[in-house]
Amino acid sequence: MPLPFVTADREDRIEAAQSVTLAEADREVWRRPYSPGPCRVAGGALLLLLASFVLFSALVVVLAGALPSGVLCAGCGVLVIVLAVRLLRAGVWVSSYGLRHAGLLRTTTLRWTEVGTLRTVQQPVRWLGLPRTVQGEALMLLPPRGSADTRAEGDRRILLTDHNADFLTRRGGFVRAADVIEGWAAESRPVAAG
Structure with missing residues (x-):
C-alpha cells in the first residue's frame, strides 16, 4: 500500500539536503548529502x-x-x-572545512584545498564492497594537479559507487549525491583559497 505522505516527506528531506549551500554552513557541521541506503540501514x-x-x-x-x-x-x-554505528556513519560527509570519507575502519578528512578533481566515471565497481565487480559508475577523487601527492593510479580514491550499500537500488540517488558533492567542491574552492 503506497503511503504518499512518507514519500513526500522523503522527497522534502532530499531536496533540503541538496539545497544546503556553503553560505548556510557558517559553522563546521558535517553533513551527509544523501540518505543512507536500505542495505546499509538493514545491515546496521x-x-x-x-x-x-x-x-x-x-x-x-x-x-x-x-x-x-x-x-x-x-x-x-x-x-x-x-x-x-560505524557501518551507519560510513559514507561521504561535507562541511565548510572540507570533505570527509568515512569507512568502516578508517576515516579520511581533506580540506577543500586538498581536494583535486571530483569526477564521475564508468568502470568496474565492487558490488556491496565485496570482491565481485560489476560494471557501474563511481565518484572518483583525484589529487590536485602539481601537488606532491600526485602519482599515476595510487591516489585515485573512489568515494561512492552506484553499487555500494547506499545506492544499490537507487541509481537516481547516486546521480543526485554525486552532483551535490561536486557542487560543494566547486562552491567551496574559492572560499578555501581566500
Missing part, C-alpha cells in the same frame, strides 16, 4: 539485533555466576554496537 539493524542477543546472554552468564565470561560477552556486544 541486524548488527544491533545481534548485539541485543549478545548483551542478553551476557546478563544470563553473569546471573549464572561466571563473571569473567559475562564481562567478555558484554565486551563483544559493545564491539558489535560500535561496528553497527
Whole structure:
C-alpha cells in the first residue's frame, strides 16, 4: 500500500539536503548529502539485533555466576554496537572545512584545498564492497594537479559507487549525491583559497 505522505516527506528531506549551500554552513557541521541506503540501514539493524542477543546472554552468564565470561560477552556486544554505528556513519560527509570519507575502519578528512578533481566515471565497481565487480559508475577523487601527492593510479580514491550499500537500488540517488558533492567542491574552492 503506497503511503504518499512518507514519500513526500522523503522527497522534502532530499531536496533540503541538496539545497544546503556553503553560505548556510557558517559553522563546521558535517553533513551527509544523501540518505543512507536500505542495505546499509538493514545491515546496521541486524548488527544491533545481534548485539541485543549478545548483551542478553551476557546478563544470563553473569546471573549464572561466571563473571569473567559475562564481562567478555558484554565486551563483544559493545564491539558489535560500535561496528553497527560505524557501518551507519560510513559514507561521504561535507562541511565548510572540507570533505570527509568515512569507512568502516578508517576515516579520511581533506580540506577543500586538498581536494583535486571530483569526477564521475564508468568502470568496474565492487558490488556491496565485496570482491565481485560489476560494471557501474563511481565518484572518483583525484589529487590536485602539481601537488606532491600526485602519482599515476595510487591516489585515485573512489568515494561512492552506484553499487555500494547506499545506492544499490537507487541509481537516481547516486546521480543526485554525486552532483551535490561536486557542487560543494566547486562552491567551496574559492572560499578555501581566500
